[in-house]
Amino acid sequence: MKASFVSSSAISEAMRYSLMKTQVALAKAQKEQSTGFYADKGLALGARSSQSVSFNRELERIKGIVDSNAIAAMRLSATQLTLGNISDAAQSFLSVLTTGLSGNVQSSVITDSAKDMLSTLLSLNTSVAGEYLFAGINTDVRPINDFQDPASDNRAAFDAAYQQYLTEPGVDPANPFPTVSDMDKFISQYVEPQFTAAEVGGSWQNWSKASDQLIVSRIALNETVETSVSANNEGMRKLAMAAVVIGEFLSMDLNRDVRQSLVDRAISLVGQAIGDVDKLRSQTGIAEKRVSDASERLSLQSTLLEKNILATEGVEPYEAAARVSDYLSHIETSYAITARIQQLSLLKFLS
Amino acid sequence: MSLSTALNIAKSSLQNTGVQTSVVSRNVMEQNNSDYARRTAVLSSSAPGARVVVIQRATNDQLFRQNLSAVSSWSGQTTLYTGLDRLELYVNGVDNAQSPATAMTQLQKALQTYSASPSNRILADAAVDAARQVVRSLNDGTAALQTFRVETDQEIGTAVGELNTLLQQFKDANNEIVSGTRSNRDVNDALDRRDAILKKISEYIPISTFTRADSDMVIMTGDGTTLFETVPRSITFEASPAYAAGVPGNKIYIDGVPVSMSTGGNVSSGGKLASMLQLRDSVALTMQSQLDEIARGLINAFAETDPDPTGTLPKLAGLFTWPGAAMPEGLPSSLVSGLAGQISLNTAVVDHPEYLRDGGFNGEDYRHNSDRGSSYADLLIAYGKKLDERMDFDPAAGIGNKASLSDFSANSIGWFQGLRQEASRAAEAKEALAVRTAEALSNQTGINVDMEMSMLLDLEHSYQASARLIKAVDDMLSALLAAVR
Numbered sequence: 024m025k026a027s028f029v030s031s032s033a034i035s036e037a038m039r040y041s042l043m044k045t046q047v048a049l050a051k052a053q054k055e056q057s058t059g060f061y062a063d064k065g066l067a068l069g070a071r072s073s074q075s076v077s078f079n080r081e082l083e084r085i086k087g088i089v090d091s092n093a094i095a096a097m098r099l100s101a102t103q104l105t106l107g108n109i110s111d112a113a114q115s116f117l118s119v120l121t122t123g124l125s126g127n128v129q130s131s132v133i134t135d136s137a138k139d140m141l142s143t144l145l146s147l148n149t150s151v152a153g154e155y156l157f158a159g160i161n162t163d164v165r166p167i168n169d170f171q172d173p174a175s176d177n178r179a180a181f182d183a184a185y186q187q188y189l190t191e192p193g194v195d196p197a198n199p200f201p202t203v204s205d206m207d208k209f210i211s212q213y214v215e216p217q218f219t220a221a222e223v224g225g226s227w228q229n230w231s232k233a234s235d236q237l238i239v240s241r242i243a244l245n246e247t248v249e250t251s252v253s254a255n256n257e258g259m260r261k262l263a264m265a266a267v268v269i270g271e272f273l274s275m276d277l278n279r280d281v282r283q284s285l286v287d288r289a290i291s292l293v294g295q296a297i298g299d300v301d302k303l304r305s306q307t308g309i310a311e312k313r314v315s316d317a318s319e320r321l322s323l324q325s326t327l328l329e330k331n332i333l334a335t336e337g338v339e340p341y342e343a344a345a346r347v348s349d350y351l352s353h354i355e356t357s358y359a360i361t362a363r364i365q366q367l368s369l370l371k372f373l374s
Numbered sequence: 375m376s377l378s379t380a381l382n383i384a385k386s387s388l389q390n391t392g393v394q395t396s397v398v399s400r401n402v403m404e405q406n407n408s409d410y411a412r413r414t415a416v417l418s419s420s421a422p423g424a425r426v427v428v429i430q431r432a433t434n435d436q437l438f439r440q441n442l443s444a445v446s447s448w449s450g451q452t453t454l455y456t457g458l459d460r461l462e463l464y465v466n467g468v469d470n471a472q473s474p475a476t477a478m479t480q481l482q483k484a485l486q487t488y489s490a491s492p493s494n495r496i497l498a499d500a501a502v503d504a505a506r507q508v509v510r511s512l513n514d515g516t517a518a519l520q521t522f523r524v525e526t527d528q529e530i531g532t533a534v535g536e537l538n539t540l541l542q543q544f545k546d547a548n549n550e551i552v553s554g555t556r557s558n559r560d561v562n563d564a565l566d567r568r569d570a571i572l573k574k575i576s577e578y579i580p581i582s583t584f585t586r587a588d589s590d591m592v593i594m595t596g597d598g599t600t601l602f603e604t605v606p607r608s609i610t611f612e613a614s615p616a617y618a619a620g621v622p623g624n625k626i627y628i629d630g631v632p633v634s635m636s637t638g639g640n641v642s643s644g645g646k647l648a649s650m651l652q653l654r655d656s657v658a659l660t661m662q663s664q665l666d667e668i669a670r671g672l673i674n675a676f677a678e679t680d681p682d683p684t685g686t687l688p689k690l691a692g693l694f695t696w697p698g699a700a701m702p703e704g705l706p707s708s709l710v711s712g713l714a715g716q717i718s719l720n721t722a723v724v725d726h727p728e729y730l731r732d733g734g735f736n737g738e739d740y741r742h743n744s745d746r747g748s749s750y751a752d753l754l755i756a757y758g759k760k761l762d763e764r765m766d767f768d769p770a771a772g773i774g775n776k777a778s779l780s781d782f783s784a785n786s787i788g789w790f791q792g793l794r795q796e797a798s799r800a801a802e803a804k805e806a807l808a809v810r811t812a813e814a815l816s817n818q819t820g821i822n823v824d825m826e827m828s829m830l831l832d833l834e835h836s837y838q839a840s841a842r843l844i845k846a847v848d849d850m851l852s853a854l855l856a857a858v859r
Contacts, residue, residue, distance in 0.1 A: 030412075030820025031405050033813045040809055064469070065462065065787075068794030073781075073788025076470065080479040080780060088482040091490030154493055162493045234747045240490055241755045251749075290823070358407025369827040 035365065042357050049350040056343040060336050068335065075335050082328045085321045088243065092318045095240040095250040099311045101151050102252050106307060110300045112143035113262055117293045120269070123286055131274050133286075137270035141170050144263055147254040157254040159234030166233035166254040170267060176229040177217070181267065184213040192304075200277060203284045210268065210288065218264040220255065224251055230263060242317040248310050258299025265292035377847055384843040390417060391837045397429060398830050401821045408812070409570035411559065411561060411819040422697055431562045434818040438569065439583075441811040442576040446596075446644030448801070448808035449577040454641055455650040455797040457526070462794065464518035465661060466787065474668050475783035477511040480504045482780070484762055488731070489754035498727035501754075502719070505693055505730075508672065509719050515665050516619060516715035519658050523617040526654040527624075533615035534626060541606030544571045548591055548602075555588045563590075575601075579633070579645040596643055599631045619662045620711025622655045639796025657793070663771045664786040665714035669696075670706045671779040672766070673717065675760040677705055678733055681742045686813045690736045693729075694755075695720045709768035730754070 051062040061067035068075055081227035119136040147157040147167045168175040188209055189196045200206045219225025220235075231254045238251040269289045273282065388833040397415045404410035412432040466473040484504035488497040547568040554561035568591065575581055580596030593602040600607055608628035614623055625632040626647055635651035638642045673694045680687035691699035696716045698706060704714060720735050729735050732743035733753055743750040762778045769775045 027824075028817055029822060030816045031823045032408060032820050033816040036809075036816070037813060065791035066795055066798050068791060070788045070792030072785075072791035073784040076473075076475050076784040076787050077781065080475065080784065083479050084486065087486045091487055094490045152491070154491070154749060158747075159746060160492075160743075160749040160751075161651075162747070162749040234745045236745055236747055236750070238749045239751050239755065241486065241751075241758065245759075246757055280756055343679075369824040372829070373827060 034200055035361075037226060038357060038361055038364070042354065042361075045350050045353050045357070049347065049354065052343060052346040052350055055338045056340065056347050059338060059340060059343075061338055064336050071335065075332065078328055078335065080278050082332065084244070085325045085328065088241065089279070089318050089321050089325070091240070092242050092314050092321075094240075094246075095242060096311065096314050096318070097306055098151055098154075098238075099314060101149060102156050103304065103307050103311065104233075105146050105156065106252065106300055106304045108146055109143055109259075109262070110297060110304065112140055113293055113297050113300060116140045116262075116266070117290065117297065120290050120293065124283075124290070133273045134270050134274050137266040137273070137289075138171065140262060140266040141270065144259065144266070147170055147259065152233045155233075157233060157252055159251065159253040159255070160236045160238055161232060161234040162238070164232045166231050168230055168232075170230075170263070180226060181214075181217060181271075184217065188213050200272070200281050203280050206272075206277075206281050206284060214264065214268060218260045227255065227260060229340040230260075240314075242272055243321060246313075246317060248313050250310055250314065252303050252307060254301060256299060256305065258296040261296035261299065265289040265296070269355050272365055377850060378720065380845045381844060384840045387836065387840040388605070388844075390415075391833050391840065392796055395830070395833050398826050398833065401826050402823060405821045405823055405826075408816060408820075409573070410566055410821075410822050411562075411569070427760060429560060429562065431565060432819040434815065437811065437815045437818055441815045442572060443580060443582075443644065443809070444804065444808040444811045445573060446580040446657055447641070448644075448804040449646050450580075450636060450641050450644040450649040451797065451801040451804045453646045454636070454639075454652060454657075455801045457649070457653040457793070458790070458794045458797055460520075461522060461657065461661065462790065464522055465515045465665075466790070470787055472511055472514065473787060474508065474511045474515065474665065475780070475787055477504070477508040478668075478672075478761065478783055481508050482758055483756055485758045489751040489758065491749075492731050492751045493748035493752060495727065502723050502727050503728060504724075506719050509694065512665055512669050512672075512714040512717055516662065516712065517525070519662050519665070520617045520619065520715075523623065523654050524614070526650050527613045527617070527660075530626065530647065530650045530654070531611055531802050533578055533650065534609050534611040537575065537609055537647075538606070540571055540575050540578075541602055543610075544568065544593070544602060545573070545606055547571060552588045552590045556563060558815075561589070566734075576644075579647050582642060594643070595628060595633075597634065599628045601628060618712060619666070619715060620659065621660065623651075624812055626651070639793040640800035641797075660772045661786075661790065662714070662775065663709060663711070663768065664782075664789070666709055666711060667767050667771045668779065668783050668786070669694075669714040669717040670708075670710060671765055671782065673699075673713075674705055674765070675763075676757060678736050678740045681733065681744070687739055689718070690740070692733070692735045693720055693723060694718070709770060734758040 054062040064075060065072050116136050116139070119133055123133045145167055148165050149156050155164065155166055156162075158164055158166040168177045170177050170181070172178060188194060189199060194205075195201070200209065216225045217229065218227055221228050233254040235253055235255050237249040237253060239247050240249050240250040242250075265288075268285060272285060277285070394415045394417075397413050401412055401723070413433065414430045416428055416430050430736075470476050481501070481504040484497075484501040488494070489502040491497055495737060547564050550564040551568060552559045553559075554564060572581070572583065572593075575593070581601060582594050582596065583591055585591050590604070591602075592600070595601050601609075609626065609628050611626045612624050616834060617623065627633070632642070633647055633651065636648040637652065637656065641649055641652065646667050672690055673696055676691075677689045678692040679689050688704060694717055696706065696710075696718065698704070698710070706810040710716075720729075720737055723729055726734075731750060731754055732741050732746065734741040742753045761780050764776055764778050765783055767775050767777060771786075773782065773789045777785060
């Protein structure tokens with residue numbers, strides 16, 4: 024009799040216990056089925072949780088970098104566009120100058136073209152989202168002063184330099200440049216310093232408030248690249264200088280040689296400047312390519328990470344669904360059994 | 375002579391049936407009381423009739439002991455697991471939402487966005503806000519940990535009080551049993567009570583018992599300290615009203631011997647007390663030192679250096695600062711207990727978020743952006759990289775000594791969840807064992823109503839038969855008397 028004794032409370036207790044366990048499991052499985060992830064990630068992954076945290080962190084950061092790369096890419100393409108305009112303007116300025124060499128063109132055509140050039144240079148003041156593109160890191164300051172505005176610093180400085188030249192002994196204000204060497208002397212002593220950087224004794228700062236330091240962007244977790252171009256570039260300075268000397272002095276009554284040397288000098292400057300600007304364009308293009316490559320790489324990486332996250336934290340949906348229905352039928356069975364056991368009592372048969 | 379003997383036997387049979395019925399009825403009444411052990415009225419025959427000799431109580435010492443130890447380890451394991459669950463919510467939040475790791479991810483993201491448009495004041499504020507969240511996560515985590523420790527401390531105090539009360543009750547039950555056994559009284563109810571109290575005591579602390587003469591019981595704790603011997607031994611504990619980081623709490627003394635705390639996720643010893651001690655002094659302290667190390671890493675990663683790489687200016691606390699920044703050491707070089715509660719955002723950054731971009735929390739000499747260009751991003755990018763650089767950590771924090779700060783914060787979660795997973799698995803296993811042993815014990819000592827009912831049928835028959843006997847003897851006697859008349 025003792026060998027196979029079972030107590031009534033053990034029967035109902037065992038049933039209650041297993042029912043409770045199944046219901047807890049059902050609640051979890053339902054959550055897993057609806058979300059597709061473990062109901063309690065920490066409990067399911069244990070020490071591997073750090074991996075899941077790292078994956079999620081990387082994913083967040085990569086998304087952040089892809090977003091910020093879009094800003095850099097926009098800046099670079101706007102830069103590229105402006106540089107293209109400047110390059111085109113320089114080309115047409117050069118062709119006007121070259122035809123001017125043959126002497127068949129009126130001076131006014133050439134000076135107008137120089138003024139056009141100066142206006143085009145003002146496109147260096149382009150801004151994107153409130154940031155001046157060509158200001159280096161100094162993006163909240165308009166980089167280039169307008170030479171054609173009489174009140175601006177560069178105009179004033181230039182006028183002052185010219186006035187000072189006129190007061191030099193032996194200079195006739197009525198005919199300031201009688202010879203080529205006079206012109207050369209004026210340009211090298213008074214004009215060129217206006218277009219050289221302050222560090223080497225020039226006063227380019229009257230022209231430009233831009234910083235030489237370029238904007239650096241982090242375009243991947245371990246890659247940085249310069250994503251802007253400064254208005255202080257050599258090419259811009261040469262273009263400005265060519266445009267200024269032509270615009271200011273070609274309309275004067277100069278003798279043929281002086282005029283010739285002036286145009287020659289401008290042609291050489293513009294030629295060099297076109298080379299410089301094209302170099303900038305190719306550099307910008309390379310940076311654009313690096314940014315888009317990095318973004319592409321990052322989105323590949325984020326797809327991989329998403330897969331990894333799903334593999335670590337995710338639950339196979341079919342398995343989850345199967346578990347839910349398993350538990351449901353389990354619970355139904357235990358209800359049925361409980362009901363049957365309740366029926367099975369000696370008390371029913373004693374009357 | 376023989377007729378009157380038959381009458382006597384039948385009468386005594388009626389009496390016995392009455393006693394047996396009362397035992398059956400008591401058994402049926404207590405069928406759902408797990409602390410009640412089944413009674414059996416054992417008959418032994420002796421001339422001139424059968425009589426009830428003794429009411430036996432079903433026992434199984436071995437199963438009972440097994441159940442005690444299973445209950446003890448289950449209770450300890452569950453205490454640890456629920457404690458860890460609470461800590462997870464307190465410190466890391468649901469799905470780690472409040473964890474330093476998550477806050478740092480947001481900070482890194484905000485720094486990246488800010489570095490892409492450094493002239494944007496709104497992004498600067500967003501980065502500062504993300505930094506503030508990091509500080510808040512560390513500060514709140516520390517506060518939560520200390521609150522948790524104080525709460526656990528109070529729970530220990532309550533548990534010790536309850537344990538003392540239980541021992542007092544145990545003394546009463548034990549005394550009743552000893553005196554009852556000596557005077558040969560029925561002590562079964564007292565035995566039930568004593569066993570029930572033992573089960574409760576074993577929830578607090580693992581115990582072993584042995585029984586001396588007259589059913590006098592002695593209780594020892596798992597590690598051999600006497601808990602009860604004729605009189606209860608005193609269990610003393612003083613709860614602390616507040617806790618400082620890194621300071622272990624007061625000990626529990628049983629009979630002057632300190633209770634040792636359990637170790638590991640699958641706790642080494644049973645009982646609530648050891649697990650609560652482990653939560654208070656091991657788990658919470660390790661978590662605290664992890665937070666402290668994260669705080670130290672942050673202060674160092676955002677420390678300001680001389681803009682000139684060959685310069686001699688000392689490294690000073692930058693975006694994140696601490697009370698020690700004003701002192702000569704400047705930066706925390708090794709684990710500082712409670713640093714996570716002391717770390718704060720440099721107040722200058724509220725009015726000058728650009729200090730984050732340019733440097734200069736410690737004066738003009740520390741300004742990296744000498745041109746003051748508003749799109750200077752080098753320093754921001756450098757901060758972002760610093761968080762990924764490997765640095766040294768105190769091995770006392772339990773998660774290695776070399777890692778990047780962001781990995782360290784992730785590992786901290788890994789460490790905790792590893793412990794929690796182990797605790798949960800062990801809790802499941804121990805729960806199953808406790809339930810199984812309780813079931814086995816119940817099968818040995820519990821009541822089956824059907825069995826009792828069938829016994830009742832037997833008793834009914836026996837009663838009817840005895841009554842019938844009495845009637846028969848009565849008939850015979852009246853027949854005899856009629857003949858005499």
